[in-house]
Amino acid sequence: MTLAPSPQDFERFLARKSFIELGAADRAAAILDPGTARVLLGPFDRLTSPWLPLQGITPQSDDGVTILRGQIDGAPAMVASIESRFQGGSMGEVSGAKIAGALELTLKDHLKGAPTRPVILFETGGVRLQEANLGLAVIAEIHAAIVALRPHAPVVGVVAGLVGCFGGMSLAAGLCSHLIATPQARLGMNGPEVIEQEAGVAELDASDRRLIWSLIGGAQRAATGFVDTLVEDDADAIAQAVRAAFAAGVGAPARTEQVEAYLARIAAYDPAQPADPLAMRRTWGEGEAA
């Protein structure tokens, strides 16, 4: 990265198709084999949030989640894609039920011998607070579905940005067999604003963007083992990373199953030390990112 960019680098940059700039449906389509995408529960189903109108908020016909069926490398696939431009990608009753339901049907396919490849495109602040307890409940159902599905097929997650993935949905991302992120992504349980509210500005200044990305940004998460593949914001590169994850198949224990290793790391950490993301890369880094 210290070398001057070559002409080829510029060409590559110009040829790049930003994934982040795409809406949820276009993102999902970009993951699937060209021409295979079919939308489930489209706008004509008019399945909208029953709770937002009660609070003076206009609902959206897809409730912020697009479910596509299609193929990945010729195999049947399902992509659940969250639209961050509607209510920050938050999980309401309907948007959450669409993801949980699609994962449950994917499991059914596997149980009847018709394997379907599941992909989740995370772009979410977590629970939609206007539907609070129904959002939390459906997130638990999404967790249940991912865990049930994982022995049958890799569950592949993508956090592209710019919202990132927070709250209960960060657990869903953590449960995935394989997680892909861009440097623009953030992955954390508590959003910076929530930490500042709950723990005070001395714990975290939510406006300090540089600090936040250094702690929970995609590059840091990849360098410390919370993310498997770090890719640039490029639709083709992300689609390729998804394909590679399916090609690798079901194999190694999921991150959430590596309990002894993580307990040992936590035990070795001294909470009295200031939070130092670079030091953490040295001690937790697998394969040591440059």
Next chain:
Amino acid sequence: MSDSVPGAESLGRAWLNRLAGVPGEAAFGQPSVIYADAKLGADTARFVAVAPDPNARFPRARTGEVGLEEGWTLARLLRETRTADDDTPSRRPIVAVVDVVGQAYGLREEMLGVHLACAAAADAYAQARLAGHPIVALLVGKAMSGAFLAHGYQANRLIALRSPDVLVHAMGKAAAARITRRPVEALEALGERVPPMAYDIQSYAKLGLLHQLVYGVNAEAPSEADVERVRAAVQDAIDDIRRRGDTDLSSRLTSPEAQHLRAASIEARRRLAQQWDADV
């Protein structure tokens, strides 16, 4: 927001001790994750709770939060419980006694992956459920947000005491007010009109997620009769799990209440199934 202070008596610990009849033990020497094995009907059940530890190494997890050590220790305990029963014909019931004020909020927690610690606990509960352990979450205090997702929400059945101490929510009131840019009073008023927004357990019960709401029990100072009634409610939930033989969370959509307030959840799934294989 936690109302409890460090070292305050924990409803989770108190109820675990009363139900088990013996004091909970620290799991693998972790004082904030306690468990006890005790007779429940014909079974020996494993009771599990998260309790405050004023001396916890991580300062943001001293008042009953699920933090890094709690999440990973729960995962270890639940995984060990599951594998220990791998060769037994009948897997033991697990009772998650729930009083958790929230996940640990802190800079170090985020950096070290508190999301993964909580996910690991949820994963271990879910795998125990899928393996055939009947799991009941008993809500005796706060069941807040990510902490509840880690400890309790993966259970086959949820039961709760009808008590002002018991509440379920996605975010503390003050933080929720800030994020949604509403005054706390407006948030409370909204909860009266919009059941999923409410904090109290009676409103939560309307959503159809609970197997049973246990009335007339003093959550803070239960009599022996109270404890017996709660034990019977847990037993009833375990019997129901075994009778129906379900290892997923589908019972949360089949309750009579769910037909009303979770109608959209049911309808979304129905139409997805309809369109799943359709050639359209």
